[in-house]
Amino acid sequence: MLRLSLVTALTCCGAPALAQQFDAAAAFGAREYVEQASLSPDGRRLAYVSPTRGQASAVYVVPIDGSAPPKAIAAVDGKPERVAGCNWASNTRLLCTVFGVISIDGTLTVSTRIAAMDHDGGNMKVLSHTRGTGDLLGYDTFGGSVIDWNPGVDGKVMMMRQYVPESSTGTRLAQTEQGIGVDLVDVSTLQIRAVEQPSRDASEYITDGKGTVRLIGRSASKDYYTTGVRHYSYRRAGSTAWQPLSSVGPDRTGFDPYGVDPTLDIAYGVKRVDGKIAAFSLALDGTLGEKLVFAHPAVDVSGFARIGRNQRIVGVTYSTDVPSVEYIDPGIARLIQSLQKAMPHLPLVRVVDSSEDESRLLIWAGSDVDSGRLFLFDRTAKSLQELALSRPQLEKVKLAPMRHITYRAADGTMIPAYLTLPTDGATKNVRAIVLPHGGPGARDDWGFDWLTQFYASQGFAVLQPNFRGSAGYGDAWFQKNGFQSWRVAIGDVNDAGRWLIKEGIADPSKLSILGWSYGGYAALQSAVSEPGLFKRVVAIAPVTDLDRLKSENQNYSNYQEIVRFVGSGPHIEEGSPARHADSIKAPVLMFHGTLDRNVSVYHAELMQTRLKAAGVQSELVVFQGLDHYLEDSDARTQMLRKSAEFLKAP
Structure with missing residues (x-):
């Protein structure tokens, strides 16, 4: 049985070394040892991305039979290039997406490129456009994305790519096309064949997983800004003519397609019905016959489960108190059930990748007290081999169970939440943290959470509320969103703190609040709205001024969508911490990265200036060169260590 050894993981791939004195901040702050993984079409090789120093990563390839150790075939330094992931284009050729946050004319943006390389790292090439001889009339920051890994020709992929027009003087060799098109690309020779001509308003193409483009999505715009409306068209099998399929609004009304099943000749997608998102199929035979695939009475459908190089849709994803999949493929359903039965301590099971014939499956399994591990399941041999641990440094560390609970808000509404008690076994009168999630169009879920587990290891009880304004529970729960309906959302967050006190879990003098992104906003706004409740406040990458959140996105194409989401009215003034x-009485600690595209570092700097002017004890830690997610093990370690010391201070 192959297993990437713990020794190999810690010495070759930059994972933190185990010391005799356990360093919880370093262990929990470390990036995952396997950040992304892919199985070769023949199922004989595994490629995976593993962190090194800072934001840097390396790409490794290892034979599944264990005949050779993992070999590093490529690396980036994280300044700014980072690896988003690698997938196999053939049994011997890999494609890796590299990205970086850069500044163009003072505006932060993400630039991407796709690099092709042999399984040993040789013959590396960038899959860029064949350009003309002119000068670009715009910025070419989108390096393309693969929309079909199995277009019927080995060693070729179908890519959606951006065309930027060029200007020239005295020649007609400039490239004049503009927009998003589709090319069939040979990943060894870089020869291309145009499949779909570039279209200025095209934003999405969906294939059948076998080399035929069946759907196109076009984004509506006004005055150079997108409106949030997308119009989809489809092609009948064997036809080149586009026919109307659906229109999707900002509120996700209308059928939003996710994929195509060529055998059934249908498109799978979601749409909002009776205030909740449900999964449907539409016939692509010209009738547009609609069928309900799955709907849950209490929660939204979140998407679809896929398998293999064809990205075949096999199930519908949703979450009640635990993440779940309603499988529509009976064979995969039986397989997952058997794996869950074989590993009862790892109830969260998903298929990460598969060989082309789906006889070998790359499986991830985990739980609230297991950060996850990769397995290879051979369906022919009926064997299950453990390959790697997501966080090897936590293998022998005691983790705290996460329990789903509900608490009563001030108006009587029952709020779902997750409670994690300290790992030392204490249950009453302990230090406690309310940890609101980001978003606000998001929700927390049951499973391993490195932030929660770190603070539990430090003696804190942690409560993660899915307050009103959270996504996943339907329209009525989402309200107008957590900004426009901030009084309801923040009220629920404050009630989470009161519940911890009422239940005797939290020592009222040691109750704190901590959040990231919207959660950071919620932490600060909670301290504004109820100054005496939380004794200490930690805000990571927080929104602090709603007008600024709108204006700083003016150079992005979705500016009007953000303006509409944040809204206008009295809540802009009242809801900006x-x-x-001057209303905040508790000490405040903030962290922010200088390359944050989601929420400008200006928000934290403004908050720090205002807090200092009001005489509030506060500190801002700025991480140079890091973005919204602080994907740097050293930075995260520093953040955890400093925040724990701050929260424990008398």
């Missing part, structure tokens, strides 16, 4: 810094 930087405008009410």
Whole structure:
């Protein structure tokens, strides 16, 4: 049985070394040892991305039979290039997506490229456009994305790519096409064949997983900004003519397609019905016959489960108190059930990748007290081999169970949440943290959470509320969103703190609040709205001024969508914590990265200035060169260590 050894993981791939004195901040702050993995079409090789120093990563390839150790075939330094993931284009050729956050004319943006290489790292090439001889009339930051890994020709992939027009003087060799098109690309020779001509308003193409483009999505725009409306068209099998399929609004009304099943000749997608998102299929035979695939009475459908190089849709994903999949493929359903039965301590099971014939499956399994591990399941031999641990440094570390609970809000509404008690076994009168999630169009879920587990290891009880304004529970729960309906959302967050006190879990003098992104906003706004409840506040990459959140996105194409989401009215003034810094009485600690595209570092800097002017004890830690997610083990370690010391201070 192959297993990437713990020794190999810690010495070759930059994972933190185990010391006799356990360093919890370093262990929990470390990036995952396997950040992404892919199985070769023949199922004989595994490629995976593993962190090194800072934001840097290396790409490794290892034979599944264990005949050779993992070999590093490529690496990036994270300044700014980072690896998003690698997948096999053939049994001997890999494609890796590299990205970086860069500044163009003072505006932060993400630039991507796709690099092709042999399984040993040789013959590396960048899959860029064949350009003309002119000068670009715009910025070419989108390096393309693979929309079909199995277009019927080995060693070729179908790519969606951006065409930027060029200007020239005295020649007609400039490239004049503009927009998003589709090319069939040979990943060894870089020869291309145009499949779909570039279209200025095209935003998405969906294939049948076998080399035929069946759907196109076009984004509606006004005055150079997208409106949030997308119009989809489809092709009948064997036809080149586009026919109308659906229109999807900002509120996700209308059929939103996710994929095509060529055998059934249908498109799978979601749409909102009776205030909740459900999964449907539409016939692509010209009738547009609609069928309900799955709907849950209490929660939204979140998407679809896929398998293999064809990205075949095999199930519908949703979450009640635990993440779940309603499988529509009976064979895969039986397989997952058997794996869950064989590994009862790892109930969260998903298929990461598979060989082309789906006889070998790359499986991830985990739980609330297991950060996850990779397995190879051979369906022919009926064997299950453990390959690697997601966080090897936590293998022998005691973790705290996460329990789903509900608590009563001030208006009587029952709020779902997750409670994690300290790992030392204490259950009453302990230090406690309310940890609101980001978004606000998001929700927390049951499973391993490195932030939660770190603070539990430090003696804190942690409560993660899915307050009103969270996604996943339907329209009525989402309200207008957590910004426009901030009084309801923040009220629920404050009630989470009161519940911890009422139940005797939290020592009222040691109750704190900590959040990231929208959660950071919620932490600060909670301290504004109820100054005496939380004794200490930690905000990571927080929104602090709602007007600023709108204006700083003016150079992005989705500016009007953000303006509409944040809204206008009295809540802009009342719901911006930087405008009410003098109401905050608790000490504040903030962290922010300088390359944050989601929320500008200006928000934290403004908050720090206002807090200091109001005489509030506060500190801002700025991480140079890091983005919204602080994907740097050293930075995360520093953040965890410093925040724990801050939260424990008398």
